[in-house]
Amino acid sequence: MSSIRVPRKRPDSYQHGDLRPALIQAGLKLLTEGGTRGLSLRAAAQLAGVSHAAPYRHFRDKDALVEAIAEEGFRLLTRRMREEIEAAGSGDLLVRLRASAWGYVSFAIENPGYFRTIFGGVPCEDGAAPRSPALQEAGAEAYGVLRGLVAEGLQRGRLRHGDPEQMSLAAWSMVHGLSMLLIEGQLGPASARGAAARALTDATIRFLEQGLRA
Amino acid sequence: MSSIRVPRKRPDSYQHGDLRPALIQAGLKLLTEGGTRGLSLRAAAQLAGVSHAAPYRHFRDKDALVEAIAEEGFRLLTRRMREEIEAAGSGDLLVRLRASAWGYVSFAIENPGYFRTIFGGVPCEDGAAPRSPALQEAGAEAYGVLRGLVAEGLQRGRLRHGDPEQMSLAAWSMVHGLSMLLIEGQLGPASARGAAARALTDATIRFLEQGLRA
């Protein structure tokens, strides 16, 4: 057996000031591979190549790390939706709505660790979820993408009259439910792969479109 | 301090042959209160009033207990949906579809512990979910309720022509997504309470109905 201490020249180049993002990445990896049970500050520290006491300089406790991961995840989800919408061009609003739906679902499939953490990773306690203001805002921004599309559709008369909040919630529920069923394997492992998932998303969202369109 | 040992006449009356269901109840309580992190075979044993080695006579390991809880949850979910459908009478199919949706959502709200366990409690690992045949069947039965209503609607010409599988999935996605958003507090704590949730469910499901009805 060689020496027990691994170091020599830490995994990448933390140590300086970039330990925080490194811990987030490590935590995400642990979360993805082993679920909430697989995540611990100690393991994250080890993955990042620092002592198990180091993380406490960046995160008050384990929940704080999970929250940081969730916040990052929300931002990435928002970005993905916007990218898909942009890629769909400035054409028909229903097409853009469909694009945003695919952005949502594809993000979930490709980033199940982030996705699960965002939606109920930590505050699964019984009572009210004690989400931080920053996390709440990140979530509101993601929801705002859908909300914005609906508002635009109503304004342009592309969607039938109705409560925009209810319409947005209907869309959100649908893509969220589909995402969860896909990543949890409820629809079979094959369904979660790219092309199949895309087809399922399109087919599913079209039923909702019929209910929303003018 | 009185004696350390609590017993005298165990909590209820396990010991004989009803330890298994008692452990399931205990596990559910732990799961509900503290999430996956809060569940341990030892804690469940303590809640049930037995030694921490006793559970191993009924469950191979921790995952086996979680799976048993999920199976029980699926059965209760199925029952709840059927009850709501029955309560809605033999009237219009869309009314019954709506009733089943409320059965689904209300079960989730009232039994978040069961609901979370059913959908991704354990097998959150990265790869394929290793769900037991019994668990898969329990899940298929719950899905079958929705599936049956859709089939009936198509047969009676109450729903527009379409792939029954896709239509069922659309309905499932919607109620599932709404349930998850509600119990994880994404819609605010107030929304998850009875009347408010019912209104949200009805409003949401109606948009889908427009897309499904003939």
Add this chain to the structure above:
DNA sequence: CCTACCGATCGGTAGG
């Protein structure tokens, strides 16, 4: 940012 240490809890097994 590290080493060293604390108490607590865990899954699991031995052995009866």
Add this chain to the structure above:
DNA sequence: CCTACCGATCGGTAGG
């Protein structure tokens, strides 16, 4: 079904 025990891991702190 119990007591007693194992090694491992955890969150967190002291103290530097």
